[in-house]
Amino acid sequence: AVPIQVNSLAGDSERLVIKFNGALTPHYTIYDYLAGLAQTPGDPGTFVLDFSGLTRAFPNALLPVICDCHVLRRGGQELELIPPVDPSVRSILETTGVLHALDPDVFDPPVLASDRHLAIVHVETADQQERLVSEFVDLLMRSTPLSQSVLDGFRWIFNEVTGNIFDHSNSVCGGFVQLDIHKSSNRLA
Numbered sequence: 656a657v658p659i660q661v662n663s664l665a666g667d668s669e670r671l672v673i674k675f676n677g678a679l680t681p682h683y684t685i686y687d688y689l690a691g692l693a694q695t696p697g698d699p700g701t702f703v704l705d706f707s708g709l710t711r712a713f714p715n716a717l718l719p720v721i722c723d724c725h726v727l728r729r730g731g732q733e734l735e736l737i738p739p740v741d742p743s744v745r746s747i748l749e750t751t752g753v754l755h756a757l758d759p760d761v762f763d764p765p766v767l768a769s770d771r772h773l774a775i776v777h778v779e780t781a782d783q784q785e786r787l788v789s790e791f792v793d794l795l796m797r798s799t800p801l802s803q804s805v806l807d808g809f810r811w812i813f814n815e816v817t818g819n820i821f822d823h824s825n826s827v828c829g830g831f832v833q834l835d836i837h838k839s840s841n842r843l844a
Contacts, residue, residue: 675706679713718754788810
């Protein structure tokens, strides 16, 4: 299947559907999505993000979509989300906070505490950023055996990276951050 298709619903010129199929990865499909938004003629009425065909999704591909949705909503754009049909993909997007971040009026925030991930957090203030960094470090302490000096290094890195939301992004609406710990490969994403 084509990773992303942009079209309007049959007979409905007021709704622009962006359908995501297969695995949503940052390497190629996100550029198709952004190109689809750029090609939108005039006011589409309602954007429909159709995730029903997703089979896998990665945070570094979804966070730009979440940011775009947030900015569009703040600008008054109507958005509708069709969640994944695959129950395992839907469950992952629910527990990581993706569905809530994409459509907070329809989907509840995640309630699951985990030793492997921190759900998507919307950061708009320096106080929120400081709390987020503390949550990152707490998650690392709970999930991995690291020395205090390594944890201090991660605290510094997280401060630097999340501080970019305010220092360099020029964002009008803050930023969205998520952390996943991949224990089998000893990686953070």
